[in-house]
Amino acid sequence: MAAVPTLARRIARSGVRPLCRWPLAWGRAARQPPGLPLAPCRAFSNNKILVELDESSGVAMMKFKSPPVNSLSLDFLTEFCISLEKLENDRACRGVIFASAVPRIFSSGLDITEMSGKSMEHYAEFWRAVQEMWLRLYGSNMVTIAAVNGSSPAGGCLVALSCDYRIMVENPKFSIGLNEAQLGIVAPFWFKDTFVNVVGHRIAERSLQLGSLYPAPEALKFGLVDELVPEEKLQEKAMAVMAQWLALPDHARQLTKSMMRKAVLDRLVAHREEDVQNFVSFISKESIQKSLRMYMEMLKKKKS
Numbered sequence: 001m002a003a004v005p006t007l008a009r010r011i012a013r014s015g016v017r018p019l020c021r022w023p024l025a026w027g028r029a030a031r032q033p034p035g036l037p038l039a040p041c042r043a044f045s046n047n048k049i050l051v052e053l054d055e056s057s058g059v060a061m062m063k064f065k066s067p068p069v070n071s072l073s074l075d076f077l078t079e080f081c082i083s084l085e086k087l088e089n090d091r092a093c094r095g096v097i098f099a100s101a102v103p104r105i106f107s108s109g110l111d112i113t114e115m116s117g118k119s120m121e122h123y124a125e126f127w128r129a130v131q132e133m134w135l136r137l138y139g140s141n142m143v144t145i146a147a148v149n150g151s152s153p154a155g156g157c158l159v160a161l162s163c164d165y166r167i168m169v170e171n172p173k174f175s176i177g178l179n180e181a182q183l184g185i186v187a188p189f190w191f192k193d194t195f196v197n198v199v200g201h202r203i204a205e206r207s208l209q210l211g212s213l214y215p216a217p218e219a220l221k222f223g224l225v226d227e228l229v230p231e232e233k234l235q236e237k238a239m240a241v242m243a244q245w246l247a248l249p250d251h252a253r254q255l256t257k258s259m260m261r262k263a264v265l266d267r268l269v270a271h272r273e274e275d276v277q278n279f280v281s282f283i284s285k286e287s288i289q290k291s292l293r294m295y296m297e298m299l300k301k302k303k304s
């Protein structure tokens with residue numbers, strides 16, 4: 001199996017298209033006092049992600065727009081990493097808010113079709129992209145806030161867990177959690193570590209074994225999300241929390257974040273290739289492939 005990471009090549013090949021300088025997403029025009037010129041803002045997009053950076057506040061909005069369910073496919077993960085890297089390297093950007101542009105779904109987690117019926121080389125490439133996404137997000141120097149405006153199972157929950165703060169829409173129909181066990185698969189150690197760091201060992205152990213998905217009000221009770229708001233207040237709340245976090249000196253906040261997360265990040269970095277091999281051998285077992293096929297069939301049947 002090729003050990004050469006191909007995500008870097010995909011990032012190099014994939015273009016990030018600039019949009020206009022005065023974008024409309026997240027209603028900037030509505031927030032601007034009448035008669036004043038709009039504050040400088042830059043936007044860029046690719047096929048699956050829209051980013052708008054407000055230079056006056058140093059805050060970027062990253063919106064996932066990969067219908068029907070924002071599944072984390074190889075293409076999505078590549079574009080996510082490109083967008084995050086661009087913001088990370090931009091001195092004007094100090095914080096990012098993540099939300100979905102798809103109604104009712106934040107992200108449906110890892111794209112199951114990337115883990116089913118493909119070659120070992122493909123599984124390895126996909127898993128490296130999942131690792132890369134998490135390493136960049138969990139290790140980001142920026143303030144990261146998940147504005148969870150829809151359901152967020154498994155890998156979608158990991159995205160939210162990897163942020164500094166989680167605000168979820170109070171709708172009990174929206175659920176969140178690491179439900180891998182329900183699919184007959186296992187959340188790897190770094191998903192588990194991230195989860196434990198947010199909710200503690202006991203709750204993580206029980207939730208992971210049961211593959212529990214929690215309606216938003218339940219998730220709030222044990223700190224899987226930090227607060228709930230009505231959908232129409234989500235953006236305003238995320239901006240207010242961001243302002244609070246950005247009021248501190250960057251270096252102090254960044255060093256503290258790094259101190260809290262370093263051991264968990266280092267563990268994957270030290271065992272990255274081993275983790276890829278574990279994933280590939282696990283996911284290519286016929287029994288696991290059968291479980292994934294049955295789960296996809298169950299999703300389809302649920303519609304009819």
Ligand SMILES: CCCCC/C=C\CCCC/C=C/C(=O)SCCNC(=O)CCNC(=O)[C@H](O)C(C)(C)COP(=O)(O)OP(=O)(O)OC[C@H]1O[C@@H](n2cnc3c(N)ncnc32)[C@H](O)[C@@H]1OP(=O)(O)O
Pocket residue numbers: 068069071072105107108109110111112113151153154155156179180183185186187188278279282283296299300303
């Ligand atoms: C011991 C060593 C261990 C080493 C590691 C080993 C293994 C690694 C484990 C990897 C960790 C995995 C993490 C994951 O993220 S797995 C994905 C988990 N995701 C889910 O369980 C979510 C499944 N989806 C849903 O529950 C629902 O779709 C929904 C997100 C709640 C949205 O519901 P609804 O609006 O009713 O939409 P539909 O169900 O009708 O879905 C629309 C179409 O989208 C397809 N879909 C849904 N989710 C996914 C997905 N994650 N990947 C790919 N495709 C997905 C669905 O089938 C529909 O397709 P169709 O229109 O063609 O029928």
